Amino acid sequence: MAAPGSRTAGWSRRFCTAAAPRPWRLFGAMCLLRLPRITQPLEKEEEEMAALMGQIELEKSHYSDHEIRRLEEEEQLRRRKESMYDDDEAPGKTVIMAQDLEDKWEQKLLQFKAAPRITDADKNNNRTSLNRKLDSNLMLLVKQKLGNQELWLLPQVEWQPGETLRSTAERAMATFLGDHIQAKILGNAPYGIYKYKFPRAIRTEDNVGAKVFFFKAFLQSSDFSQAELKEDYLWVTKDELGDYLKSEYLKKVNRFLLDL
Incomplete structure (x- = not known):
């Protein structure tokens, strides 16, 4: 039987561990996809x-x-x-x-006259339009400010106590698109994670870096007549992601993306 003193010490250690601040800040991000509207041309x-x-x-x-x-x-x-x-x-x-x-x-x-496969948005390379690349998946990117940088990212917000990571990712989507946009979220578990450390100038023992947990959703309503996105945004294909995302971030995203 353990001595009373050792049991008290064990409880103390456990309490200190639970109360210790988290060295990593947690974020939830949503990979929102517009599915293809037409089939790809046959080879x-x-x-x-x-x-x-x-x-x-x-x-x-x-x-x-x-x-x-x-x-x-x-x-x-x-x-x-x-x-x-x-x-x-x-x-x-x-x-x-x-x-x-x-x-x-x-x-x-x-x-009968079939609608053109190439739209005006394709001709003008308008990457803010959903009416482009009709035979491919399109993913939403937004420009967000991290520190003193503005970066293209999947919509993300920081986790708040009492939230699940999925609800954090849902809040990230609602923050940029509003609550009236309909999307089907796939599962309760994240599809990927991206971890990075803060610059040494602002890094501390209690604030080492951030972990971003990625969730996926399919856009079901594309009516943006009432939506006013608060940041710069783009709808891009998987092949176009390299024009905007940093290489390490892109690697993590490509792991759970399928462009069939």
């Missing part, structure tokens, strides 16, 4: 494979209801011509043939 090999699979599917397919109807109508017309008389039909009844439907569909197809 030459992919187009050839798609054409081959389409041909195989056509050869092995059965007639659709519309095709069966058209064949039946063609047979009825042939019999009428051979017998030189019409079947009894209700007077004044309008008959819409399968061929009539196909002609109507053909006219609609001729009038």
